[in-house]
Amino acid sequence: MRVLLLGGTSEARVLAGLLAAEPGIDVTSSLAGATSDPRLPPGRTRSGGFGGAAGMAGWLREHRAGALVDATHPFAATVSRHAATAARTADVPLLALRRPGWTPGPGDAWHWADTAAHAAALLPALGRRPFLTTGRRDLAAFAALPLDFLIRTVTPPPPPLPARHRLVLGRGPYPLDGERALLRAHRADVLVTKDSGGPAAKLAAAREAAVPVLLLRRPPAPPGVPAAATPEAAAQWLRDLR
Structure with a gap:
């Protein structure tokens, strides 16, 4: 067959x-x-x-x-x-x-968005130093926000990108210690990601650091x-x- x-x-x-x-x-x-x-x-x-x-x-x-x-x-x-x-x-x-998909556990502070544009509209009320892991194709939705972004993608993303950002390239799975270090180094106060499921050390690191999470719902x-x-x-x- x-x-x-x-x-x-x-x-x-x-x-x-x-x-x-x-x-x-x-x-x-x-x-x-x-x-x-x-x-x-x-x-x-x-x-x-x-x-x-x-x-x-x-x-x-x-x-x-x-x-x-x-x-x-x-x-x-x-x-x-x-x-x-x-x-x-x-x-x-x-x-x-x-x-x-992921489900929240004790200590999680999760917020949900239906699209990248919806997430961008909610983001300024949640933090000023986002850690953005939504993938390279959704970054344009956040380009106009005057926030200090840490952006992680597998390959370099196309413009437009936020004016203030630091780009980290990497392919998962990501170890928990590395996620903790990224959050600390950037002083991230909100994690933005998609409800992709699977291993999620970034969610555990955010929970430990009491960092809220903004998740995009699955289509x-x-x-x-x-x-x-x-x-x-x-x-x-x-x-x-x-």
Whole structure:
């Protein structure tokens, strides 16, 4: 059975490894190509877009795919919509692999925003020295704010950027000691991030330092798509299809 795996996340790499060792399953991981030097998963890979839902459906038909797994980032809403449409068009079973979102614990002071623009509107009332970890594509929403930003991205972000900022480049997972050190060095008084799920040492560091957190909510998932919370559960779903 040929499987197209829309990847780019740590869960997608784990699933690709499980499927590469699975008899009777031929997996191709599709990477968006948004970052240079990506971490390549086991098995076949392809890079770049499909040209929308129609192009993805064409790929599924051309390669006689038996299943499609959307293991993209929880905020990759456009790709997830295209996957849902392509699966319906090509009549291919679709599964979403989504890590659970975060939930607040004792000592957390969390605030929620629906979009980056909404977060930018709320931010001045929460702090003056934000630690911003929303990713490179959402930074323009914060560019006009007269705050002292610490910004972390994997690759250098495009303009516009806030006038007062310090940029740190790095790829996770990030250790707790490092997150503590960044908060202290910047004297951060608010953490801004997305509800991505997964390991979150920055949330633990913010809790310890009594720093409030401003989180962007996840976009709604396409309706009617079954979901798995772990790579192991996704692998079992694929085994059951055969």
